[in-house]
Amino acid sequence: MSRGTVTAKQILAGICLLALVGGVLAVGFLSADSTEEPTPRQIGANASERYAAVEGLNATRTTINREGDEVNRSVYRVSMRPGTDRFRERLLYGPRHRHNLTVSNGSMMWWQNRTSGVVERLNLSNPSLSAQRTEGERIERLFARLNVTDGTDRTAATPTPGINPLPAVPQSGGAPEGQAGERPDGVGNAAFAVSYNGTDTVDGRSVHVLKITPRNGSLVGDFRQTLWVDTEWFFPLKRHSEWRSNGVQHAKTVVYENVTFNPGLDESVFRFDPSANVSVELEDTPRRDFYASTAALRRVTNVSVPTPDLPPSFQLQFASKTESPRITSLGLKYVNASTEISVSKVEGLFYPPTPDRSTRVAGQQANVSVGYTTYVSWSCDGYHYQVSGKAVSPKLLIEVARSVGCE
Secondary structure (H helix, E strand, O other), X not given: OOOOOOOOOOOOOOOOOOOOOOOOOOOOOOOOOOOOOOOOOEOOOOHHHHHHOOOOEEEEEEEEEEEOOEEEEEEEEEEEOOOOOEEEEEEEEOOOOOEEEEEEEOOEEEEEEOOOOOEEEEEOOOOOOOOOOOHHHHHHHXXXXXXXXXXXXXXXXXXXXXXXXXXXXXXXXXOOEOOOOOOOOOOOOOOEEEEEEEEEEEOOEEEEEEEEEEOOOOOOOOOEEEEEEEOOOOOEEEEEEEEEEOOXXXXXXXXXXXXXXXXOOOHHHHOOOOOOOOOEEEOOOOEEEEEOOHHHHHOOOOOOOXXXXXXXXXXXXXXXXXXXXXXXXXXXXXXXXXOEEEEEEEEEOOOOOXXXXXXXXXXXXXXXXXXXXXXXXXXXXXXXXEEEEEOOOHHHHHHHHHHHOOO
16 A cells, blocks of 8 residues: 655656747948847746756645535645655644644655554655656646747637646546547647636736646546646646546645745755654555566566557556565556556456446456546456556547457
């Protein structure tokens, strides 16, 4: 059981779309009253650079989760290094939370139980072999799609297709639902569009407002998102997401207030040293190793490794092997410029998502759970298989699943 979130950041080549003002070179003198128009500056062209310059921040983070008529609110005081797994969170308000303190130094995470004081710890691992795209690069890609300059009218514009939203959906259940449909134009990158809605303020700081909307709402559970991105550091100070799952409307809002950028955080902030009288429990963490190729994975396992057939735009990001007393799992993660598809083969405990419908894979019944992340799950010969993809049509994932079969 893992309570840590493994960051998988994918590198996308930076795009610089600077608008150039043409001119005519001439030999001679310019008149004293001649003027030269300033070159328009594209907003967000350096978003990833500015985001990466944030070495740390202190803030109060409020999260509001809505599930139907039920609303849950939590407030934390946080210190963090954006783009890393280094953070410290102290609970200020949250009746349903078990822990009042969570600390991570990137390789180990600690939780302190708010009632008993018992500390749990978990070893973290990251796929360092893979190419990773930072959140700053994702944000820069949104602005590159918009191609908004300083002189652009700061009102809502026609949505520009070809992007994916920033992560917002809780990983444990509640994925947006959708209906069975045909593969959309393109894979993943055409499922959403972004529009620029001018500037606003969040807790007194100036922000750019970006709205992300689905081009095919039935495919992604009508998932939509609004981002309020800091104009100086391009850190999202607020994000609001909405979607439907199992017939229930969901919403999640995250707001950072009282923010101090680059406060000079010491590494000791991300270290937890419990007192001698505090009980520390080590979580039963599966060992997970990462490999740069399927050939490297095959050399370290006796289990046959699947060979899925994917569109040519997808490349292997990493292969993995996970082992614990209760589970052995092989994983393959493929990415293209905007989305990802994962394939897993599991022996042992396996908990597939709640299905929306079924199909056939290699003569076996396969369950299909449709939403922003869609899953196709089936079992044969003592193994459980699953193919999943973000903003990818069920039709494509079923085709991938059938190419895997019972391999």
